Amino acid sequence: MKILVTGSTGQLGSEIKNLEKFYPHYKFVFMDRTLMPLDDINKVWEVLESEQPDYIINAGAYTAVDKAESEEELADMVNHQCVRVLGVWSEKNKAHLIHVSTDYVFDGTSSLPLTEEAQTAPINVYGNTKMKGEVALMTVHHDAIVIRTSWVYSIYGNNFVKTMCRLMQERESINVVLDQIGSPTYAADLASTIMQIINGNIWKGGIYHYSNEGEISWYDFTRKIKEIKGFECDVNPINSSDFPTSAKRPAYSLLDKSKIKKEYNINVSQWDESLRIMLAKL
Ligand SMILES: NC(=O)c1ccc[n+]([C@@H]2O[C@H](COP(=O)([O-])OP(=O)(O)OC[C@H]3O[C@@H](n4cnc5c(N)ncnc54)[C@H](OP(=O)(O)O)[C@@H]3O)[C@@H](O)[C@H]2O)c1
Numbered sequence: 001m002k003i004l005v006t007g008s009t010g011q012l013g014s015e016i017k018n019l020e021k022f023y024p025h026y027k028f029v030f031m032d033r034t035l036m037p038l039d040d041i042n043k044v045w046e047v048l049e050s051e052q053p054d055y056i057i058n059a060g061a062y063t064a065v066d067k068a069e070s071e072e073e074l075a076d077m078v079n080h081q082c083v084r085v086l087g088v089w090s091e092k093n094k095a096h097l098i099h100v101s102t103d104y105v106f107d108g109t110s111s112l113p114l115t116e117e118a119q120t121a122p123i124n125v126y127g128n129t130k131m132k133g134e135v136a137l138m139t140v141h142h143d144a145i146v147i148r149t150s151w152v153y154s155i156y157g158n159n160f161v162k163t164m165c166r167l168m169q170e171r172e173s174i175n176v177v178l179d180q181i182g183s184p185t186y187a188a189d190l191a192s193t194i195m196q197i198i199n200g201n202i203w204k205g206g207i208y209h210y211s212n213e214g215e216i217s218w219y220d221f222t223r224k225i226k227e228i229k230g231f232e233c234d235v236n237p238i239n240s241s242d243f244p245t246s247a248k249r250p251a252y253s254l255l256d257k258s259k260i261k262k263e264y265n266i267n268v269s270q271w272d273e274s275l276r277i278m279l280a281k282l
Contacts, residue, residue: 002027003198004053006036006086007060011154012100015191016057023195029053031060038062039077041085048089055198058086058099061130065104066246068126075129083133087140096203097141098194103150103182103211105131108250113215115256116148116207124247134207143205145197147190150211150255151221154187155281164222165229165282173234177243178219182253183211186274193266204263209255212271224272228279 007013008030020028029051036047038060048056062068062078083099090097104127105120122128137144153159161184167174193210197203216224219237226235240249260266 001025001054002029002051003055003057004029004031004048004051005057005059006031006038007058008032010059010061010063011152011156011159011187012059012191014156015154015187016059016194018188019191019195023199033060036060038082039074041077041082044082044085045089048086048093052093053095055096056086056090056098057194058083058097061100062126065124065126065249068129069124069246072125072129075125076132079126079129080132080136084136084140087137087144090144091141096198097137097144098197099133099137099144099146100190101134101146101148102127102130103148103253103255104250105134105148106250106253108180108252110252113254113256114209116209116259123250126247141205143203145203145205146207147194147260148207148209148255149185149190150182150253151184152187152190153184153278155278156187160184160218160221161225161275161278162282164225168226168229168231168233168235171233173236174222175236175238175243176219176222177240178217178237179239180249180251181215181217183214183216183255184221184271184275185211186269186278188278189269189274193260193264196266197264200264202264208260208263209257210260210266210268211255211257212274213257213268214271215254216271224275225279228276
């Protein structure tokens with residue numbers, strides 16, 4: 001069985017690569033942007049025709065949330081049009097497809113954990129392109145799996161945890177947003193979950209939510225990073241309005257994980273336990 005992984009240089013792609021050795025019965029093909037440019041749908045089709053994967057993990061995405069506000073066409077190509085093409089090819093060739101989406105498909109006005117049925121209403125371009133990708137995929141593929149996740153971090157690439165570590169080393173004090181609530185996701189945990197689904201003997205298509213367990217703000221997240229690493233830097237809470245960004249972010253986007261836990265028997269780690277594991281590797 002062959003598993004093709006897009007976006008292999010990203011956080012999730014890199015963590016899936018780390019798991020390859022535990023699954024010797026699968027042949028993995030890892031596609032970076034040169035091998036499989038996700039903004040070139042003809043090339044994407046060509047690669048799929050040549051590789052003929054049994055499973056596709058779409059770990060690639062246009063993830064620059066603020067930049068997407070001024071690069072909508074490119075973000076839409078990667079996060080929407082390309083996802084449709086992956087779906088059409090997979091449906092035609094009876095391949096299983098796991099696509100990854102985001103909590104930014106929600107507007108953040110809920111005050112309760114969001115289930116898979118909650119109304120989507122993205123408030124930024126990135127979220128809108130990801131929502132369109134989900135809808136397109138569900139239209140063209142009868143049993144694709146979409147996993148929405150949130151606040152992804154890892155030892156790879158650029159992410160909030162690595163940025164906070166750097167800033168807390170460089171500065172005496174930093175300001176961090178208190179009024180955005182959600183839960184972080186250690187990319188290694190998400191990668192294990194995806195491989196557990198592929199390697200299991202159940203396949204139930206549909207949308208699933210996955211993040212680590214817990215409900216925190218970016219401020220709480222930073223305080224915990226500071227505590228674990230023993231940084232001396234002062235961490236001050238601020239409101240989103242004091243930290244303007246090009247793209248708006250949902251104020252509340254905590255994902256309800258009940259469905260994935262029930263359907264796939266997934267054990268979800270606490271956010272601070274996973275953070276400790278990641279920081280020990282950094
Ligand atoms: N990061 C988050 O906080 C977050 C939150 C919620 C959901 N998600 C979703 O989780 C999934 C994995 O995210 P991640 O954090 O692993 O993302 P990431 O680290 O930004 O990786 C994205 C990957 O996509 C590739 N890529 C981007 N544009 C491409 C293009 N035009 N052609 C080919 N490859 C392209 C990147 O290649 P390069 O390395 O060459 O740029 C990289 O390998 C994505 O679907 C994302 O939308 C992420």
